[in-house]
Amino acid sequence: MKENIKVGMLGLGYIGLPTAALIALKNMEVVGIDINKDVVETINRGEIHIVEPELDALVSSVVMSGKLRASQNPEQADVFVIAVPTPIRDNNQPDISYVQSATEMILPYLQPDNLFIIESTSPVGTTEKMAELIYKERPELKGKLHIAYCPERVLPGNVIYELEHNDRAIGGIDETSTKKAIEFYRNFVKGKLYPTNARTAEMVKLVENSSRDVQIAFANELSIISDKAGIDVWELIELANKHPRVNILRPGTGVGGHCIAVDPWFIVSDFSKEARLIRTAREINNYKTEWVIEKIKNEALQFELAHKRKPRIATMGLAFKPDIDDLRESPSLYVARSLKMQDFDVLAVEPNISHSDEFDLLELDQAIQDADIVVFLVGHKEFKNLNLPTSKIVLDFVNITRE
Numbered sequence: 001m002k003e004n005i006k007v008g009m010l011g012l013g014y015i016g017l018p019t020a021a022l023i024a025l026k027n028m029e030v031v032g033i034d035i036n037k038d039v040v041e042t043i044n045r046g047e048i049h050i051v052e053p054e055l056d057a058l059v060s061s062v063v064m065s066g067k068l069r070a071s072q073n074p075e076q077a078d079v080f081v082i083a084v085p086t087p088i089r090d091n092n093q094p095d096i097s098y099v100q101s102a103t104e105m106i107l108p109y110l111q112p113d114n115l116f117i118i119e120s121t122s123p124v125g126t127t128e129k130m131a132e133l134i135y136k137e138r139p140e141l142k143g144k145l146h147i148a149y150c151p152e153r154v155l156p157g158n159v160i161y162e163l164e165h166n167d168r169a170i171g172g173i174d175e176t177s178t179k180k181a182i183e184f185y186r187n188f189v190k191g192k193l194y195p196t197n198a199r200t201a202e203m204v205k206l207v208e209n210s211s212r213d214v215q216i217a218f219a220n221e222l223s224i225i226s227d228k229a230g231i232d233v234w235e236l237i238e239l240a241n242k243h244p245r246v247n248i249l250r251p252g253t254g255v256g257g258h259c260i261a262v263d264p265w266f267i268v269s270d271f272s273k274e275a276r277l278i279r280t281a282r283e284i285n286n287y288k289t290e291w292v293i294e295k296i297k298n299e300a301l302q303f304e305l306a307h308k309r310k311p312r313i314a315t316m317g318l319a320f321k322p323d324i325d326d327l328r329e330s331p332s333l334y335v336a337r338s339l340k341m342q343d344f345d346v347l348a349v350e351p352n353i354s355h356s357d358e359f360d361l362l363e364l365d366q367a368i369q370d371a372d373i374v375v376f377l378v379g380h381k382e383f384k385n386l387n388l389p390t391s392k393i394v395l396d397f398v399n400i401t402r403e
Contacts, residue, residue, distance in 0.1 A: 151205030171201030254331025256320025317378025
């Protein structure tokens with residue numbers, strides 16, 4: 001690949017922005033393209049609009065150096081990377097319209113020998129569909145572009161390190177595309193780069209998150225069974241994990257985030273008859289959230305019968321996992337929202353965000369002081385080692401009060 005590479009990053013969210021900043025750090029010119037004007041202006045000030053450790057300093061540095069800038073409009077580049085959302089619709093069908101829109105946006109700017117990469121989690125065959133779209137609109141480019149798929153595999157809260165050090169599976173629509181994509185990623189990824197084809201690379205991402213979902217479903221199902229049996233599930237799992245070949249994960253409020261809570265449906269959608277275990281795991285994890293809501297409501301009913309008034313319920317955490325601000329597919333947010341819609345007095349606490357359109361966020365100490373029932377839904381570090389008044393009813397679904 002030539003020197004002085006220019007990269008167009010489409011989508012400046014939880015994956016696109018850290019990736020763009022890391023690429024810029026490796027002395028490549030990056031223009032980040034996002035349709036959100038506020039996001040573009042924020043980044044061009046050298047600031048960030050999401051919570052991710054180390055990202056603020058990195059973005060500030062590469063913006064100040066001139067290697068990263070943001071725009072609402074695409075422009076010509078050597079490499080285009082698609083990192084836009086791929087949500088699911090209400091019927092659990094994948095929605096690749098954002099990927100398609102991003103592809104259509106850059107159609108006029110594509111040139112021979114460009115590298116086009118999709119990083120967005122996608123159903124199997126999406127890369128080939130985008131290739132067909134490109135060649136239909138720009139037939140003169142057929143055989144002259146390099147098109148590939150390369151899924152990210154990062155942990156929110158440690159994204160910068162994992163983007164650089166984690167291994168990657170990279171699959172092109174042909175062998176040359178795979179090689180070109182690997183050559184590009186070698187500029188900023190220290191992990192191993194494994195060549196494959198586009199379809200396999202797409203499925204790798206879905207399988208990784210489906211595997212995690214199945215394992216979490218086992219833990220969540222255990223928590224429900226243990227509750228009914230009068231067993232402390234945390235002690236149960238700790239003892240079971242003493243077995244050298246057993247590693248049961250931690251149960252929780254459910255499963256959230258844009259990956260594990262979504263990606264299994266991409267497989268189920270295309271292979272509905274075959275993906276029986278994957279579907280069941282999704283249903284168990286969704287049910288766990290409803291189970292949590294019922295436990296809270298039952299406790300609230302007992303309080304109301306005893307005190308002749310509705311309790312004030314502090315919901316501790318709205319993010320989908322500890323120590324981040326990401327609310328996407330968050331089971332904790334769903335719990336708080338459901339309780340509020342059922343006219344419960346909800347005192348919402350989320351230390352990682354400063355504003356919510358749905359809730360009047362309270363400071364931690366104030367919420368505990370005002371609440372009758374304190375419900376721990378996320379294991380944020382701020383919730384550890386709290387001295388909770390004995391007068392409070394505590395429901396801890398993440399075992400944070402014993403850490």
